[in-house]
Amino acid sequence: MHTQASGQQADAARTxxxxxxxxxxxxxxxxxxxxxxxxxxxxxxxMGLHQRASHA
Ligand SMILES: [Zn+2]
Structure with missing residues (x-):
């Protein structure tokens, strides 16, 4: 799973x-x-606490 990462995919994963x-x-x-x-x-x-806890 080391395909060339597209910016869009990375952004979708983060959000x-x-x-x-x-x-x-x-x-x-x-x-x-x-x-x-x-x-x-x-x-x-x-939201800030949750993002730090779950999306850091
Ligand atoms: Zn969340």
Missing amino acids: APCPQCKEIKAKRYAAVRHGDKCTAAAMATA
């Missing part, structure tokens, strides 16, 4: 759909829509 990412993004988006800055900030923090 692979992850259920938890989707959930956090959805919650943050909903919070922003409702003007819930507290939850939006918490979700932004959660």
